[in-house]
Amino acid sequence: MSGAGNGKSDGHLITVDKVNKHFGAAHVLRDVCTHFEAGKVTVILGASGSGKSTLLRMLNRLEKHDSGRIVVDGIEVDDNVKHLDSLRAEVGMVFQQFNLFPHLTVLENVTLAPRRVRKTDKAKADVRAMELLDRVGLKAHALKHPFQLSGGQQQRVAIARALAMEPRVILFDEPTSALDPEMVKEVLDVMKGLAATGMTMIVVTHEMGFARDVSDRVLFLDKGCIAADAPPQEFFGAQSNERIRAFLGQIAQH
């Protein structure tokens, strides 16, 4: 169900066409063109400042693009409030800093959007939320507040919260970067499970293991341009691009 969609997306779930973005004098994205397909897991890699988070955040309009077009599931990404509301209901997002609502319980965090946006009644939303919390292994914590959970647990709640809206695609903005090392695995495991169900995922991350093992495709951004777009075997195999080799070398060192 693609609210304002009219299906003019050439069969791609997301189309990004000649998109440019400036922050003041900095030209952070330059004529970026790409597509994202339904059911695929795409990992976006790149050095700090390469524009990868900006590209991700533009897909649900947390950042505005200066020029070019973005179409998600037939919905034009622009300032039209109708487009924005239907867009954001279809595109889930998981943040580096979790951004759970601290004044609400875990359960209320998960049910808020379905109740307000989808108008699901409380009982139904609660049942669905408990299923999702069970799926991320946190059923027992449903009535706690976010501050009572570890970082890894909070991020799993954030994933359940995004899933509750039954989005067409989930964007992950460095989901494990704010976590202690021992908690990274529990979040990655949930993400792997999600990928196995056929969820469309676009993931900005520095977890090379996840990119190699779980993704269908790796995008490498360099200075605002897509410098590589390849399946992971190819990307992590004999890499001819000098900058990518340097990047992978740096990541591998720690």
Next chain:
Amino acid sequence: MASAATSVWPASWNRQQRSSATMITASIVLVLVLWLLAIPMAWAPEPIGNNAQAYAEGTRVTMALTIISALAGVLIGVLAALGKTSKVPPLRWIASTYIWIIRGTPLLVQILFVYFALPALVPWLRLSDFASACLALSFNVGAYNAEAIRAGLLAVPRGQMEAARSLGLSSWYTFIDVTFPQAFKISLPPLVNNVVALLKDSSLAYAIGVVELTNIGNRIQAATFQPVPTLLTSAVLYLVLTTMLTQISNAVERRYDVEGKLA
């Protein structure tokens, strides 16, 4: 003493339950005091005992001024804070001008203006002394509340708005479900200060003839030529009211302190 009231409840109760109990108890005590004040006061020696009814009535008027103005003042404060943080320039100007004028002029002048000058400017707006005082006090405390609420709104992390919007919540639901509850919690201590100040400032309604606690104290003082007991009684009654207000608001603060940040 003021902050320890929540510790009288059974240890097995959690923070929310103890806070709710304090809120309810203090509110009941407040109502009882206002309702039955004249009975214990009548036992006091002259000149208090024989004027107990008048003191009780003055206390009720002071409390009515405070509660009405506090509620209206929170509403005005929220609107002015939204205006001041608005993306629409004219709304920002209106809110800023309002706050600038109110905070830059004495409350006494504002009360006199509403009572005497407003009917001269707008003939159909002829309010009673009580209504005039409420209006002036509401707009006065509203301007101070606006700054407190604005600070609260600005203190809510940006990521909260982003998370809410990314879930598809409209800007209305983002505000009432996510931003406002967090901002209100942050604003609560300064809002409470404003209400306690309002309770005391309501004594300025005396100037336009509202028969509230200060007015009563002064009238009885003038009639009996006994300034010490009569004015002391007014002062003690104010102290009782502010203490109860602080208890209620401390409990409210604890009630919303889900993270246990308060000791």
